[in-house]
Amino acid sequence: QTVVTQEPSVSVSPGGTVTLTCGLSSGSVSTSSHPSWYQQTPGQAPRPLIYSINTRSSGVPNRFSGSIAGNKAALTITGAQADDESDYYCVLFLDSGLWMFGGGTKLTVL
């Protein structure tokens, strides 16, 4: 069964740039995967971040950007801030016609 893959944990220095990726255990992420990204802090519902490859949801700062690079979707944070420390999830539409979230990436800003 195809699994959506994300880095379990990533760290970045304040002001630095970091890229999180979202891939498939079998195959490549493409526009037909409808990749989107969500940010979640403990005890809160997920917050939409990026959709349509590189469109920011309402209120999302422009330091967040999305892309498809190689065979993965990517979320880049340029100029990371302390309050970016969160869990980040992607979700993809699979060839099976079902949706699947990645396991999430815990981002530490230190």
Next chain:
Amino acid sequence: EVQLVESGGVLVHPGGSLTLSCAASGFTFRSYWMTWVRQAPGKGLQWVANIKPDGSERSYVDSVKGRFSISRDNAESSLYLQMNSLRPEDSAVYYCARWGYYSGYYHIDQWGRGTLVTVSS
């Protein structure tokens, strides 16, 4: 203002049944795909089920197929999740959410706050 408000989460015994509800407001409910997403304690998000705007198409993650049923009442702007044969691994916060469609792409653009289901003896 768009609002999605879940209800119905409780403690239930293994093998039991439960129906979750989601009251939607602030948008034209009958025009949107809707979904349930769950999150077990300390774990990641898991897509559970989708339903088409008119209710004619439904899809499920394999682990709940045959046990869970998603439905909607467009007249009442409500979404439901009927859960049968519950297992401890179904314990999670269940989120009601809306699929937005923009520029040819789907994404979850609105989330409820979630309702907690605990399956335990």
